[in-house]
Amino acid sequence: MSSAAQQQATANGHQGGDDDGLGPEFTRTVIESMGPATSPRLREVMSSLIRHVHDFAREVQLTTDEWMAGVQLINWAGQMSNEKRNEGQLLCDVLGLESLVDHITFSAATKSTKGLTASAILGPFWRHDTPLRENGSTISFDTPADAQVVYMHGKVADVRTGAPLADATVEVWQASTNGLYEQQDDNQVEHNLRGVFKTDAEGKYSFYCLRPTPYPIPTDGPAGKLLNLMDRHVFRPAHIHFMVVADGYRSLVTQIFDEDCKYLGNDSVFAVKDDLRVRFVPREGDDKASLELEYDINLAPKAE
Protein backbone atom coordinates (compact mmCIF):
# COMPACT_ATOMS: atom_id res chain seq x y z
CA MET A 1 0.00 0.00 0.00
CA SER A 2 1.33 3.47 -0.77
CA SER A 3 2.05 5.62 2.24
CA ALA A 4 -0.60 8.12 1.13
CA ALA A 5 -3.19 5.37 0.97
CA GLN A 6 -2.00 4.00 4.30
CA GLN A 7 -2.66 7.38 5.93
CA GLN A 8 -6.09 7.53 4.35
CA ALA A 9 -6.87 4.03 5.53
CA THR A 10 -5.96 4.93 9.07
CA ALA A 11 -7.84 8.20 9.06
CA ASN A 12 -11.06 7.12 7.42
CA GLY A 13 -13.60 4.35 7.17
CA HIS A 14 -15.31 3.11 4.02
CA GLN A 15 -17.06 5.19 1.36
CA GLY A 16 -20.32 5.03 3.32
CA GLY A 17 -18.68 6.74 6.25
CA ASP A 18 -20.39 4.90 9.11
CA ASP A 19 -18.44 2.83 11.62
CA ASP A 20 -20.33 -0.35 10.81
CA GLY A 21 -18.99 -0.49 7.25
CA LEU A 22 -21.72 -0.41 4.63
CA GLY A 23 -24.64 0.28 6.96
CA PRO A 24 -27.55 2.73 6.68
CA GLU A 25 -25.15 5.55 5.82
CA PHE A 26 -24.04 3.65 2.72
CA THR A 27 -27.69 3.11 1.74
CA ARG A 28 -28.31 6.85 2.07
CA THR A 29 -25.29 7.49 -0.18
CA VAL A 30 -26.76 5.26 -2.89
CA ILE A 31 -30.22 6.84 -2.61
CA GLU A 32 -28.84 10.37 -2.59
CA SER A 33 -26.82 9.71 -5.73
CA MET A 34 -30.06 10.21 -7.70
CA GLY A 35 -29.83 13.52 -9.54
CA PRO A 36 -32.27 16.44 -9.55
CA ALA A 37 -33.82 15.40 -12.88
CA THR A 38 -35.12 12.12 -11.44
CA SER A 39 -38.93 12.09 -11.61
CA PRO A 40 -40.54 12.36 -8.16
CA ARG A 41 -42.31 9.01 -8.54
CA LEU A 42 -39.17 7.17 -9.69
CA ARG A 43 -37.27 8.71 -6.77
CA GLU A 44 -39.94 7.45 -4.37
CA VAL A 45 -39.98 3.95 -5.86
CA MET A 46 -36.20 3.56 -6.17
CA SER A 47 -35.51 4.98 -2.70
CA SER A 48 -37.81 2.41 -1.14
CA LEU A 49 -36.49 -0.41 -3.35
CA ILE A 50 -32.83 0.37 -2.56
CA ARG A 51 -33.57 0.61 1.17
CA HIS A 52 -35.47 -2.70 1.25
CA VAL A 53 -32.92 -4.56 -0.90
CA HIS A 54 -30.06 -3.32 1.29
CA ASP A 55 -31.96 -4.12 4.50
CA PHE A 56 -32.65 -7.60 3.16
CA ALA A 57 -28.95 -8.19 2.38
CA ARG A 58 -27.88 -6.97 5.82
CA GLU A 59 -30.65 -8.85 7.63
CA VAL A 60 -29.69 -12.24 6.23
CA GLN A 61 -25.97 -11.38 5.85
CA LEU A 62 -26.21 -12.30 2.20
CA THR A 63 -22.96 -13.73 0.82
CA THR A 64 -21.47 -13.00 -2.59
CA ASP A 65 -22.11 -16.61 -3.67
CA GLU A 66 -25.77 -16.40 -2.67
CA TRP A 67 -26.16 -13.05 -4.38
CA MET A 68 -24.55 -14.38 -7.57
CA ALA A 69 -26.94 -17.37 -7.50
CA GLY A 70 -29.77 -14.81 -7.46
CA VAL A 71 -28.23 -12.85 -10.34
CA GLN A 72 -27.98 -16.04 -12.39
CA LEU A 73 -31.61 -16.89 -11.60
CA ILE A 74 -32.67 -13.46 -12.84
CA ASN A 75 -30.55 -13.64 -15.97
CA TRP A 76 -31.97 -17.10 -16.66
CA ALA A 77 -35.49 -15.66 -16.41
CA GLY A 78 -34.74 -13.14 -19.13
CA GLN A 79 -33.08 -15.72 -21.31
CA MET A 80 -36.17 -18.00 -21.13
CA SER A 81 -38.63 -15.20 -21.82
CA ASN A 82 -40.03 -14.50 -25.25
CA GLU A 83 -43.27 -13.43 -26.94
CA LYS A 84 -45.11 -16.44 -25.55
CA ARG A 85 -43.53 -16.72 -22.16
CA ASN A 86 -42.58 -14.31 -19.37
CA GLU A 87 -40.44 -16.04 -16.78
CA GLY A 88 -39.57 -12.79 -14.97
CA GLN A 89 -43.29 -12.33 -14.37
CA LEU A 90 -43.64 -15.95 -13.24
CA LEU A 91 -40.78 -15.51 -10.74
CA CYS A 92 -42.69 -12.58 -9.22
CA ASP A 93 -45.91 -14.60 -9.28
CA VAL A 94 -44.59 -17.48 -7.17
CA LEU A 95 -43.49 -14.90 -4.57
CA GLY A 96 -46.99 -13.40 -4.49
CA LEU A 97 -45.83 -10.08 -5.93
CA GLU A 98 -48.15 -9.89 -8.94
CA SER A 99 -51.18 -10.66 -6.76
CA LEU A 100 -50.10 -8.04 -4.25
CA VAL A 101 -49.51 -5.38 -6.90
CA ASP A 102 -52.80 -6.25 -8.60
CA HIS A 103 -54.57 -5.82 -5.29
CA ILE A 104 -52.84 -2.50 -4.57
CA THR A 105 -53.69 -1.12 -8.01
CA PHE A 106 -57.27 -2.36 -7.93
CA SER A 107 -58.11 -1.34 -4.36
CA ALA A 108 -56.47 2.07 -4.71
CA ALA A 109 -59.02 2.92 -7.40
CA THR A 110 -62.09 1.30 -5.88
CA LYS A 111 -62.00 1.80 -2.14
CA SER A 112 -65.63 2.83 -1.90
CA THR A 113 -67.29 0.52 -4.41
CA LYS A 114 -69.19 -2.39 -2.85
CA GLY A 115 -70.24 -5.29 -5.04
CA LEU A 116 -67.53 -4.67 -7.60
CA THR A 117 -66.21 -7.86 -9.18
CA ALA A 118 -62.76 -8.49 -7.70
CA SER A 119 -59.62 -8.46 -9.80
CA ALA A 120 -56.96 -11.15 -10.12
CA ILE A 121 -53.64 -11.29 -11.92
CA LEU A 122 -53.37 -11.26 -15.70
CA GLY A 123 -50.82 -14.07 -15.79
CA PRO A 124 -48.46 -14.64 -18.70
CA PHE A 125 -50.86 -16.29 -21.19
CA TRP A 126 -53.08 -13.44 -22.33
CA ARG A 127 -52.81 -12.62 -26.05
CA HIS A 128 -53.50 -9.28 -27.67
CA ASP A 129 -54.95 -10.78 -30.84
CA THR A 130 -57.75 -13.02 -29.61
CA PRO A 131 -60.60 -13.21 -32.16
CA LEU A 132 -64.14 -11.88 -31.63
CA ARG A 133 -66.72 -14.68 -31.45
CA GLU A 134 -70.54 -14.86 -31.45
CA ASN A 135 -72.41 -15.13 -28.17
CA GLY A 136 -73.55 -18.69 -27.66
CA SER A 137 -70.61 -20.12 -29.63
CA THR A 138 -67.79 -22.24 -28.28
CA ILE A 139 -64.15 -21.49 -27.55
CA SER A 140 -63.25 -25.20 -27.61
CA PHE A 141 -62.24 -26.43 -31.07
CA ASP A 142 -60.79 -29.80 -30.25
CA THR A 143 -62.50 -30.79 -27.01
CA PRO A 144 -60.46 -33.49 -25.27
CA ALA A 145 -62.19 -36.74 -24.33
CA ASP A 146 -61.64 -36.08 -20.62
CA ALA A 147 -63.15 -32.58 -20.71
CA GLN A 148 -66.49 -31.45 -19.27
CA VAL A 149 -68.15 -28.75 -21.37
CA VAL A 150 -69.70 -25.76 -19.57
CA TYR A 151 -72.29 -23.32 -20.83
CA MET A 152 -71.23 -20.06 -19.24
CA HIS A 153 -73.30 -16.91 -19.31
CA GLY A 154 -73.99 -13.77 -17.36
CA LYS A 155 -74.50 -10.03 -17.37
CA VAL A 156 -72.10 -7.10 -17.27
CA ALA A 157 -73.51 -4.21 -15.26
CA ASP A 158 -72.75 -0.88 -13.64
CA VAL A 159 -71.88 -1.66 -10.02
CA ARG A 160 -73.71 1.43 -8.63
CA THR A 161 -76.96 1.30 -10.58
CA GLY A 162 -77.15 -2.32 -11.76
CA ALA A 163 -77.80 -1.00 -15.28
CA PRO A 164 -76.70 -3.48 -17.96
CA LEU A 165 -73.70 -2.49 -20.07
CA ALA A 166 -74.26 -3.20 -23.76
CA ASP A 167 -71.34 -3.62 -26.15
CA ALA A 168 -68.91 -4.46 -23.36
CA THR A 169 -66.03 -6.79 -24.30
CA VAL A 170 -65.75 -10.02 -22.34
CA GLU A 171 -62.47 -11.74 -23.17
CA VAL A 172 -61.86 -15.25 -21.88
CA TRP A 173 -58.90 -17.65 -21.96
CA GLN A 174 -58.20 -20.98 -20.33
CA ALA A 175 -55.82 -23.95 -20.46
CA SER A 176 -56.90 -27.29 -21.90
CA THR A 177 -57.22 -30.41 -19.75
CA ASN A 178 -53.57 -31.25 -20.45
CA GLY A 179 -52.63 -28.11 -18.53
CA LEU A 180 -51.43 -26.21 -21.59
CA TYR A 181 -52.61 -22.98 -23.18
CA GLU A 182 -52.78 -23.13 -26.97
CA GLN A 183 -49.58 -21.13 -27.42
CA GLN A 184 -47.74 -23.73 -25.36
CA ASP A 185 -49.18 -26.70 -27.26
CA ASP A 186 -48.56 -27.52 -30.91
CA ASN A 187 -51.52 -29.92 -30.84
CA GLN A 188 -54.11 -27.20 -30.21
CA VAL A 189 -55.37 -24.99 -33.02
CA GLU A 190 -54.47 -21.30 -32.95
CA HIS A 191 -56.63 -19.38 -30.46
CA ASN A 192 -58.20 -22.55 -29.06
CA LEU A 193 -59.87 -21.95 -25.68
CA ARG A 194 -59.86 -18.20 -25.99
CA GLY A 195 -62.30 -15.72 -27.39
CA VAL A 196 -63.69 -12.19 -27.20
CA PHE A 197 -67.47 -11.70 -26.77
CA LYS A 198 -69.57 -8.55 -26.93
CA THR A 199 -72.48 -8.09 -24.56
CA ASP A 200 -75.91 -7.58 -26.12
CA ALA A 201 -78.41 -4.81 -25.40
CA GLU A 202 -79.22 -6.45 -22.06
CA GLY A 203 -75.54 -6.63 -21.10
CA LYS A 204 -75.50 -10.39 -21.60
CA TYR A 205 -72.71 -12.65 -22.82
CA SER A 206 -72.63 -16.43 -23.31
CA PHE A 207 -70.29 -19.12 -24.62
CA TYR A 208 -69.30 -22.75 -24.28
CA CYS A 209 -65.98 -23.53 -22.64
CA LEU A 210 -64.33 -26.33 -20.66
CA ARG A 211 -64.62 -26.89 -16.95
CA PRO A 212 -61.12 -25.75 -15.98
CA THR A 213 -58.64 -28.19 -14.49
CA PRO A 214 -55.61 -27.55 -12.29
CA TYR A 215 -52.26 -27.46 -14.04
CA PRO A 216 -48.61 -26.99 -13.14
CA ILE A 217 -46.84 -23.76 -14.01
CA PRO A 218 -43.80 -24.36 -16.26
CA THR A 219 -41.11 -26.19 -14.30
CA ASP A 220 -38.22 -25.92 -16.73
CA GLY A 221 -37.22 -22.36 -15.77
CA PRO A 222 -36.17 -20.36 -12.70
CA ALA A 223 -39.70 -20.12 -11.24
CA GLY A 224 -39.99 -23.91 -11.27
CA LYS A 225 -36.49 -24.21 -9.83
CA LEU A 226 -37.34 -21.79 -7.03
CA LEU A 227 -40.58 -23.62 -6.18
CA ASN A 228 -38.61 -26.85 -6.01
CA LEU A 229 -36.03 -25.30 -3.67
CA MET A 230 -38.86 -23.95 -1.49
CA ASP A 231 -40.47 -27.40 -1.37
CA ARG A 232 -43.69 -26.05 -2.87
CA HIS A 233 -46.05 -27.64 -5.37
CA VAL A 234 -46.33 -26.10 -8.82
CA PHE A 235 -50.10 -26.28 -9.36
CA ARG A 236 -52.57 -23.56 -10.06
CA PRO A 237 -56.15 -24.28 -9.01
CA ALA A 238 -58.65 -24.74 -11.85
CA HIS A 239 -59.53 -21.29 -13.22
CA ILE A 240 -60.71 -19.29 -16.22
CA HIS A 241 -59.22 -15.90 -17.09
CA PHE A 242 -61.28 -12.83 -17.92
CA MET A 243 -60.66 -9.33 -19.16
CA VAL A 244 -63.75 -7.13 -19.29
CA VAL A 245 -63.74 -3.73 -20.96
CA ALA A 246 -66.60 -1.22 -21.32
CA ASP A 247 -66.50 2.39 -22.46
CA GLY A 248 -66.44 4.75 -19.51
CA TYR A 249 -65.72 1.97 -17.01
CA ARG A 250 -62.54 0.75 -15.36
CA SER A 251 -61.32 -2.37 -17.13
CA LEU A 252 -61.29 -5.56 -15.12
CA VAL A 253 -58.73 -8.36 -15.27
CA THR A 254 -59.71 -11.35 -13.20
CA GLN A 255 -59.97 -15.12 -12.85
CA ILE A 256 -62.74 -17.35 -11.55
CA PHE A 257 -61.90 -20.47 -9.59
CA ASP A 258 -63.69 -23.82 -9.34
CA GLU A 259 -64.53 -24.08 -5.66
CA ASP A 260 -64.22 -27.89 -5.78
CA CYS A 261 -60.54 -27.77 -6.77
CA LYS A 262 -58.13 -29.18 -4.21
CA TYR A 263 -55.54 -26.46 -4.89
CA LEU A 264 -57.98 -23.64 -4.12
CA GLY A 265 -56.35 -22.94 -0.76
CA ASN A 266 -52.76 -23.00 -1.94
CA ASP A 267 -52.48 -21.53 -5.42
CA SER A 268 -48.82 -21.53 -6.49
CA VAL A 269 -49.18 -17.87 -7.54
CA PHE A 270 -51.55 -16.73 -4.74
CA ALA A 271 -54.28 -15.33 -7.01
CA VAL A 272 -57.39 -16.83 -5.35
CA LYS A 273 -59.86 -14.49 -3.67
CA ASP A 274 -62.96 -15.85 -2.02
CA ASP A 275 -65.42 -13.83 -4.07
CA LEU A 276 -63.93 -15.27 -7.26
CA ARG A 277 -64.88 -18.82 -6.29
CA VAL A 278 -67.61 -20.34 -8.47
CA ARG A 279 -69.66 -23.55 -8.52
CA PHE A 280 -70.36 -25.37 -11.79
CA VAL A 281 -73.87 -26.87 -11.72
CA PRO A 282 -75.43 -29.65 -13.86
CA ARG A 283 -77.11 -28.45 -17.06
CA GLU A 284 -80.18 -30.24 -18.43
CA GLY A 285 -81.50 -30.38 -21.99
CA ASP A 286 -78.35 -29.17 -23.76
CA ASP A 287 -76.50 -31.85 -25.74
CA LYS A 288 -73.50 -29.53 -26.03
CA ALA A 289 -72.84 -29.08 -22.30
CA SER A 290 -73.20 -31.09 -19.10
CA LEU A 291 -72.46 -28.14 -16.79
CA GLU A 292 -73.52 -24.54 -16.46
CA LEU A 293 -72.13 -21.46 -14.83
CA GLU A 294 -73.86 -18.13 -14.45
CA TYR A 295 -71.45 -15.35 -13.63
CA ASP A 296 -72.35 -11.67 -13.49
CA ILE A 297 -69.69 -8.99 -13.64
CA ASN A 298 -69.97 -5.55 -12.07
CA LEU A 299 -67.76 -2.70 -13.27
CA ALA A 300 -67.10 0.72 -11.75
CA PRO A 301 -67.26 3.94 -13.75
CA LYS A 302 -63.88 5.45 -14.53
CA ALA A 303 -64.62 8.54 -12.51
CA GLU A 304 -64.62 6.58 -9.22
Add this chain to the structure above:
Amino acid sequence: MSSAAQQQATANGHQGGDDDGLGPEFTRTVIESMGPATSPRLREVMSSLIRHVHDFAREVQLTTDEWMAGVQLINWAGQMSNEKRNEGQLLCDVLGLESLVDHITFSAATKSTKGLTASAILGPFWRHDTPLRENGSTISFDTPADAQVVYMHGKVADVRTGAPLADATVEVWQASTNGLYEQQDDNQVEHNLRGVFKTDAEGKYSFYCLRPTPYPIPTDGPAGKLLNLMDRHVFRPAHIHFMVVADGYRSLVTQIFDEDCKYLGNDSVFAVKDDLRVRFVPREGDDKASLELEYDINLAPKAE
Protein backbone atom coordinates in the same frame (compact mmCIF):
# COMPACT_ATOMS: atom_id res chain seq x y z
CA MET B 1 -71.61 -14.00 -9.91
CA SER B 2 -73.07 -17.33 -8.83
CA SER B 3 -75.09 -17.24 -5.65
CA ALA B 4 -72.60 -19.57 -3.96
CA ALA B 5 -69.76 -17.23 -4.80
CA GLN B 6 -71.85 -14.25 -3.73
CA GLN B 7 -72.32 -15.78 -0.29
CA GLN B 8 -68.61 -16.51 -0.04
CA ALA B 9 -67.79 -12.97 -1.04
CA THR B 10 -70.01 -11.59 1.68
CA ALA B 11 -68.75 -13.95 4.34
CA ASN B 12 -65.03 -13.77 3.68
CA GLY B 13 -62.22 -11.47 2.72
CA HIS B 14 -59.36 -12.28 0.38
CA GLN B 15 -57.08 -15.30 0.45
CA GLY B 16 -54.75 -13.56 2.91
CA GLY B 17 -57.57 -13.18 5.39
CA ASP B 18 -56.76 -9.76 6.85
CA ASP B 19 -59.16 -6.84 6.63
CA ASP B 20 -56.71 -4.67 4.74
CA GLY B 21 -56.68 -6.95 1.71
CA LEU B 22 -53.25 -8.32 0.89
CA GLY B 23 -51.46 -7.03 3.99
CA PRO B 24 -48.97 -8.70 6.36
CA GLU B 25 -51.25 -11.73 6.67
CA PHE B 26 -50.92 -12.35 2.94
CA THR B 27 -47.13 -12.06 3.23
CA ARG B 28 -47.15 -14.66 6.00
CA THR B 29 -49.22 -16.95 3.77
CA VAL B 30 -46.61 -16.72 1.02
CA ILE B 31 -43.71 -17.31 3.43
CA GLU B 32 -45.46 -20.19 5.15
CA SER B 33 -46.12 -21.92 1.83
CA MET B 34 -42.50 -23.11 1.93
CA GLY B 35 -42.49 -26.83 2.64
CA PRO B 36 -40.60 -28.77 5.32
CA ALA B 37 -37.85 -29.85 2.90
CA THR B 38 -36.73 -26.23 2.33
CA SER B 39 -33.15 -25.83 3.56
CA PRO B 40 -32.92 -23.67 6.69
CA ARG B 41 -30.71 -21.09 4.99
CA LEU B 42 -32.96 -20.82 1.93
CA ARG B 43 -35.96 -20.42 4.22
CA GLU B 44 -34.18 -17.60 6.07
CA VAL B 45 -33.16 -15.84 2.86
CA MET B 46 -36.49 -16.23 1.05
CA SER B 47 -38.57 -15.24 4.10
CA SER B 48 -36.66 -11.99 4.39
CA LEU B 49 -36.71 -11.37 0.64
CA ILE B 50 -40.47 -11.96 0.36
CA ARG B 51 -41.16 -9.71 3.36
CA HIS B 52 -39.00 -6.87 2.04
CA VAL B 53 -40.33 -7.12 -1.51
CA HIS B 54 -43.95 -7.06 -0.25
CA ASP B 55 -43.22 -4.21 2.16
CA PHE B 56 -41.64 -2.28 -0.70
CA ALA B 57 -44.70 -2.79 -2.93
CA ARG B 58 -47.09 -1.72 -0.15
CA GLU B 59 -44.93 1.22 0.93
CA VAL B 60 -44.87 2.83 -2.52
CA GLN B 61 -48.29 1.45 -3.58
CA LEU B 62 -46.64 -0.10 -6.61
CA THR B 63 -48.96 -0.29 -9.61
CA THR B 64 -49.20 -3.17 -12.07
CA ASP B 65 -47.76 -0.98 -14.84
CA GLU B 66 -44.76 -0.03 -12.70
CA TRP B 67 -44.24 -3.63 -11.66
CA MET B 68 -44.40 -4.81 -15.28
CA ALA B 69 -41.83 -2.15 -16.25
CA GLY B 70 -39.57 -3.71 -13.62
CA VAL B 71 -40.23 -7.23 -14.95
CA GLN B 72 -39.30 -6.08 -18.43
CA LEU B 73 -36.12 -4.45 -17.14
CA ILE B 74 -35.14 -7.73 -15.47
CA ASN B 75 -35.96 -9.84 -18.54
CA TRP B 76 -33.96 -7.39 -20.64
CA ALA B 77 -30.98 -7.89 -18.31
CA GLY B 78 -31.03 -11.64 -18.90
CA GLN B 79 -31.44 -11.22 -22.62
CA MET B 80 -28.36 -8.95 -22.82
CA SER B 81 -26.21 -11.21 -20.67
CA ASN B 82 -23.78 -13.69 -22.13
CA GLU B 83 -20.33 -15.13 -21.47
CA LYS B 84 -18.72 -11.72 -21.74
CA ARG B 85 -21.35 -9.59 -20.09
CA ASN B 86 -23.55 -9.84 -17.00
CA GLU B 87 -26.23 -7.17 -17.04
CA GLY B 88 -28.10 -8.66 -14.06
CA GLN B 89 -24.95 -8.16 -12.03
CA LEU B 90 -24.54 -4.63 -13.37
CA LEU B 91 -28.13 -3.77 -12.39
CA CYS B 92 -27.30 -4.82 -8.82
CA ASP B 93 -24.02 -2.89 -8.97
CA VAL B 94 -25.62 0.46 -9.76
CA LEU B 95 -27.91 -0.03 -6.75
CA GLY B 96 -24.89 -0.69 -4.50
CA LEU B 97 -25.89 -4.30 -3.85
CA GLU B 98 -22.71 -6.02 -5.00
CA SER B 99 -20.58 -3.67 -2.88
CA LEU B 100 -22.82 -4.26 0.11
CA VAL B 101 -22.76 -8.04 -0.28
CA ASP B 102 -19.00 -8.00 -0.82
CA HIS B 103 -18.61 -6.03 2.38
CA ILE B 104 -20.90 -8.36 4.32
CA THR B 105 -19.08 -11.46 3.10
CA PHE B 106 -15.64 -9.96 3.66
CA SER B 107 -16.28 -8.42 7.06
CA ALA B 108 -18.12 -11.49 8.36
CA ALA B 109 -14.92 -13.49 7.93
CA THR B 110 -12.41 -10.88 9.08
CA LYS B 111 -13.91 -8.95 11.95
CA SER B 112 -10.76 -9.13 14.06
CA THR B 113 -8.04 -8.70 11.47
CA LYS B 114 -6.46 -5.24 11.43
CA GLY B 115 -4.30 -4.23 8.49
CA LEU B 116 -5.97 -6.67 6.12
CA THR B 117 -6.20 -5.37 2.57
CA ALA B 118 -9.82 -4.40 1.95
CA SER B 119 -11.99 -6.16 -0.63
CA ALA B 120 -13.97 -4.63 -3.47
CA ILE B 121 -16.39 -6.07 -5.99
CA LEU B 122 -15.27 -8.49 -8.71
CA GLY B 123 -17.24 -6.73 -11.43
CA PRO B 124 -18.29 -8.40 -14.66
CA PHE B 125 -14.98 -8.36 -16.55
CA TRP B 126 -12.89 -11.00 -14.79
CA ARG B 127 -11.94 -13.97 -16.96
CA HIS B 128 -11.15 -17.46 -15.75
CA ASP B 129 -8.46 -18.10 -18.38
CA THR B 130 -6.03 -15.24 -17.91
CA PRO B 131 -2.46 -16.31 -18.77
CA LEU B 132 0.45 -16.54 -16.31
CA ARG B 133 3.15 -13.93 -16.98
CA GLU B 134 6.69 -13.29 -15.72
CA ASN B 135 7.30 -10.79 -12.94
CA GLY B 136 8.64 -7.56 -14.40
CA SER B 137 6.82 -8.08 -17.70
CA THR B 138 4.00 -5.96 -19.11
CA ILE B 139 0.27 -6.58 -19.45
CA SER B 140 -0.04 -3.87 -22.12
CA PHE B 141 0.43 -5.23 -25.65
CA ASP B 142 -0.75 -2.28 -27.68
CA THR B 143 -0.19 0.72 -25.44
CA PRO B 144 -2.34 3.63 -26.65
CA ALA B 145 -0.64 6.95 -27.40
CA ASP B 146 -2.57 8.67 -24.60
CA ALA B 147 -1.60 6.12 -21.94
CA GLN B 148 0.82 6.58 -19.04
CA VAL B 149 2.73 3.40 -18.23
CA VAL B 150 3.13 2.43 -14.57
CA TYR B 151 5.66 0.10 -12.98
CA MET B 152 3.66 -1.57 -10.21
CA HIS B 153 5.19 -3.77 -7.57
CA GLY B 154 4.69 -4.90 -4.00
CA LYS B 155 4.69 -7.71 -1.51
CA VAL B 156 2.03 -10.21 -0.48
CA ALA B 157 2.25 -11.00 3.24
CA ASP B 158 0.52 -12.67 6.17
CA VAL B 159 -1.46 -9.91 7.88
CA ARG B 160 -0.70 -11.19 11.39
CA THR B 161 3.04 -11.87 11.15
CA GLY B 162 4.08 -9.81 8.14
CA ALA B 163 5.80 -12.93 6.77
CA PRO B 164 6.06 -12.84 2.95
CA LEU B 165 3.91 -15.30 1.03
CA ALA B 166 5.83 -16.98 -1.76
CA ASP B 167 4.04 -18.54 -4.73
CA ALA B 168 0.91 -16.46 -4.20
CA THR B 169 -1.10 -15.65 -7.33
CA VAL B 170 -1.64 -11.97 -8.10
CA GLU B 171 -4.13 -11.59 -10.94
CA VAL B 172 -4.68 -8.16 -12.43
CA TRP B 173 -7.06 -6.75 -15.05
CA GLN B 174 -7.87 -3.25 -16.24
CA ALA B 175 -9.63 -1.35 -19.03
CA SER B 176 -7.66 0.47 -21.72
CA THR B 177 -7.72 4.26 -22.04
CA ASN B 178 -10.73 4.00 -24.38
CA GLY B 179 -12.72 2.65 -21.42
CA LEU B 180 -12.98 -0.88 -22.80
CA TYR B 181 -11.75 -4.21 -21.49
CA GLU B 182 -10.22 -6.44 -24.16
CA GLN B 183 -13.28 -8.67 -24.38
CA GLN B 184 -15.39 -5.61 -25.21
CA ASP B 185 -12.97 -4.32 -27.86
CA ASP B 186 -12.11 -6.04 -31.14
CA ASN B 187 -9.09 -3.77 -31.51
CA GLN B 188 -7.30 -5.15 -28.44
CA VAL B 189 -5.41 -8.43 -28.58
CA GLU B 190 -6.76 -11.35 -26.55
CA HIS B 191 -5.91 -11.00 -22.84
CA ASN B 192 -4.54 -7.47 -23.28
CA LEU B 193 -4.26 -5.61 -19.96
CA ARG B 194 -4.68 -8.71 -17.86
CA GLY B 195 -2.23 -11.19 -16.39
CA VAL B 196 -1.50 -13.60 -13.56
CA PHE B 197 1.75 -13.21 -11.61
CA LYS B 198 3.34 -15.47 -9.00
CA THR B 199 5.13 -13.96 -6.01
CA ASP B 200 8.79 -14.86 -5.54
CA ALA B 201 10.49 -16.21 -2.41
CA GLU B 202 10.25 -12.74 -0.81
CA GLY B 203 6.54 -12.52 -1.60
CA LYS B 204 7.16 -9.93 -4.31
CA TYR B 205 5.34 -9.32 -7.57
CA SER B 206 5.94 -6.73 -10.30
CA PHE B 207 4.61 -5.76 -13.71
CA TYR B 208 4.04 -2.88 -16.09
CA CYS B 209 0.49 -1.70 -16.64
CA LEU B 210 -1.36 1.48 -17.59
CA ARG B 211 -2.35 4.25 -15.26
CA PRO B 212 -6.07 3.53 -15.13
CA THR B 213 -8.58 6.02 -16.50
CA PRO B 214 -12.26 6.51 -15.66
CA TYR B 215 -14.76 4.89 -18.00
CA PRO B 216 -18.53 4.62 -18.39
CA ILE B 217 -20.27 1.35 -17.63
CA PRO B 218 -22.20 0.01 -20.66
CA THR B 219 -25.14 2.30 -21.40
CA ASP B 220 -26.99 0.18 -23.96
CA GLY B 221 -28.72 -2.09 -21.43
CA PRO B 222 -31.05 -1.86 -18.42
CA ALA B 223 -28.34 -0.67 -16.00
CA GLY B 224 -27.56 2.27 -18.27
CA LYS B 225 -31.27 2.94 -18.71
CA LEU B 226 -31.81 2.93 -14.95
CA LEU B 227 -28.87 5.29 -14.35
CA ASN B 228 -30.33 7.63 -16.94
CA LEU B 229 -33.76 7.55 -15.27
CA MET B 230 -32.10 8.23 -11.90
CA ASP B 231 -30.19 11.19 -13.40
CA ARG B 232 -26.87 9.63 -12.44
CA HIS B 233 -23.57 9.63 -14.34
CA VAL B 234 -22.28 6.32 -15.67
CA PHE B 235 -18.59 6.62 -14.80
CA ARG B 236 -16.40 4.41 -12.72
CA PRO B 237 -13.37 6.10 -11.15
CA ALA B 238 -9.98 4.99 -12.51
CA HIS B 239 -9.13 1.61 -11.01
CA ILE B 240 -7.23 -1.65 -11.43
CA HIS B 241 -8.76 -5.01 -10.46
CA PHE B 242 -6.96 -7.63 -8.38
CA MET B 243 -7.57 -11.18 -7.29
CA VAL B 244 -4.95 -12.55 -4.88
CA VAL B 245 -4.82 -16.22 -3.94
CA ALA B 246 -2.39 -18.00 -1.60
CA ASP B 247 -2.54 -21.51 -0.16
CA GLY B 248 -3.98 -21.50 3.34
CA TYR B 249 -5.17 -17.88 3.06
CA ARG B 250 -8.52 -16.33 2.31
CA SER B 251 -8.62 -15.19 -1.30
CA LEU B 252 -8.93 -11.48 -1.90
CA VAL B 253 -10.86 -9.76 -4.67
CA THR B 254 -10.30 -6.03 -4.73
CA GLN B 255 -9.68 -2.88 -6.75
CA ILE B 256 -7.30 0.02 -6.24
CA PHE B 257 -8.35 3.55 -7.13
CA ASP B 258 -6.33 6.52 -8.39
CA GLU B 259 -6.85 9.13 -5.70
CA ASP B 260 -6.58 11.95 -8.26
CA CYS B 261 -9.64 10.76 -10.19
CA LYS B 262 -12.60 13.12 -10.17
CA TYR B 263 -15.11 10.27 -9.85
CA LEU B 264 -13.50 8.90 -6.69
CA GLY B 265 -16.31 10.23 -4.49
CA ASN B 266 -19.21 9.07 -6.66
CA ASP B 267 -18.41 5.73 -8.26
CA SER B 268 -21.42 4.57 -10.31
CA VAL B 269 -21.19 1.15 -8.63
CA PHE B 270 -20.14 2.33 -5.13
CA ALA B 271 -16.99 0.19 -4.88
CA VAL B 272 -14.52 2.78 -3.53
CA LYS B 273 -13.13 2.35 -0.03
CA ASP B 274 -10.69 4.86 1.40
CA ASP B 275 -7.95 2.34 2.10
CA LEU B 276 -7.99 1.25 -1.54
CA ARG B 277 -6.98 4.73 -2.75
CA VAL B 278 -3.48 4.90 -4.20
CA ARG B 279 -1.15 7.61 -5.52
CA PHE B 280 0.89 7.05 -8.67
CA VAL B 281 4.32 8.72 -8.29
CA PRO B 282 6.89 9.72 -10.95
CA ARG B 283 9.44 7.01 -11.82
CA GLU B 284 13.01 7.95 -12.79
CA GLY B 285 15.51 5.99 -14.88
CA ASP B 286 13.07 3.56 -16.49
CA ASP B 287 12.42 4.17 -20.17
CA LYS B 288 9.44 1.80 -20.03
CA ALA B 289 7.44 3.70 -17.40
CA SER B 290 6.91 7.27 -16.28
CA LEU B 291 5.01 6.36 -13.11
CA GLU B 292 5.40 3.92 -10.27
CA LEU B 293 3.11 2.38 -7.70
CA GLU B 294 4.13 0.25 -4.75
CA TYR B 295 1.23 -1.68 -3.31
CA ASP B 296 1.53 -4.31 -0.61
CA ILE B 297 -1.24 -6.82 0.01
CA ASN B 298 -1.99 -8.45 3.34
CA LEU B 299 -3.99 -11.69 3.48
CA ALA B 300 -5.62 -13.45 6.43
CA PRO B 301 -5.16 -17.17 7.12
CA LYS B 302 -8.23 -19.24 6.29
CA ALA B 303 -8.66 -20.27 9.89
CA GLU B 304 -9.56 -16.69 10.95
